[in-house]
Amino acid sequence: MSDALPRRATRDDVDGIRRLVADAFGKYVDRIGKPPAPMTADYAELVDTSRVWVIEQGCDVVGVLVTQAQPDHLLLDVIAVAPTAQGGGHGRALLERADQDALDQGLTEVRLCTNEAMTENLEFYPRRGFHETGRGVQDGYHRVFFAKAVTATGPTSRR
Template sequence: MSEPRLRRATDDDVDGIERLVVAAFDRYVERIGKPPAPMTADYDELLHTSRVWVIDHGREIVGVLVTQDHSDHLLLDVVAVAPTAQGGGHGRALLERADLDARELGLPEIRLCTNAAMTENLEYYPRRGFHETGRGVQDGYHRVFFAKAP
């Protein structure tokens, strides 16, 4: 079997990205009371407005990262790993790719937000060097904001 490969996403990946996002975020729908924001994103549009990376393993996309240049920081818009591939270092690889995106773009900070109901993320991101910068309601979601230097 082939090794997982991190690469830029293409138009041919949109269906696989959408399947992965549903698999990764579906468990949070009940906790939040509605689909998490990544489940409602337009990945076809994001391919043309953001940097979209995937990890493919064979014919399956097992990870996705969407980053956006906001002139003074890099926003991690989506980070997702397939439930069947979690624990394999894919999340770390995607966050390392985000660090590279920020450095390539000359941006001094990486920011992200997660839903307060995604308690696993509230522990995960600080272990990856992020610090909490605030909490609030944004776009109808209870968010926790994080930042770090690349």
Template sequence: MSDSTPRRATPDDVAGIQRLVAAAFGVYVDRMGRKPAPMTADYARLVDTERVWVVDGPGEIVAVLVTQARPDHLLLDVVAVAPTAQGAGHGGTLLRRADRDARDQGLSEIRLCTNEAMTENLEFYPRRGFKETGRGVQDGFHRVFFAKAVAPSD
């Protein structure tokens, strides 16, 4: 049985997170000409040092969220849903979890960036209240930056 409630990731989840991220972001390698940043992240370190949340599906992790507190905002470092689980509301669930993370840490804004080649994300985030704040090259990636105010308590 699966539960769509995110839970904190543990070191035992790292291999499952890596498989999920490879499946979710692998479709962008051809578009970008290289692996997206989430595919090269050190998830063992992130699980140890940041807030990493996962959603369990039948026998596997189907969604992951990595948030990092900054002095004036919460950074959404990774948001990924397994291709087989997309359309089931997991992305929205993760974004609501990010709002709670921000509120828990006294932060009033959430920021993220995505690659301009990830055109699906350029539609997904604005539908969920994010506003584009700029574009630029960062770490060799053509990025689109977004921000939104933290949603009120659920």
């Protein structure tokens, strides 16, 4: 399990975030036929406009989370763990951070989408309390949409 807690990202983390995202999502380029959306994001802008969290191991960024408050939910925009750091609890720590972001902003639901070609995610998110809410094409990607309720009294409130 991860001992490293997510911390807010700064502009100094942007290059590390880009490397991490390229490593984590690169394997999906062939499946999707183009770079997945997280590989095209402007992380310098997101650090300024969203809640961006990182987990470090040594000098490397090994986990990243991007959340954005919407009127009725928290959008979990990007979550990634370096392939070399997977299985160490970093994904769980980042998902817990997303739950806390929602609660901190008075929101009771976290939503996300994943590409339908990322078949591993279609099993991963339901095991973490998310349920599928729909499928469709968005921004040229075939997406699967998920949502999860969060409450201050639930297990996600432990910090």
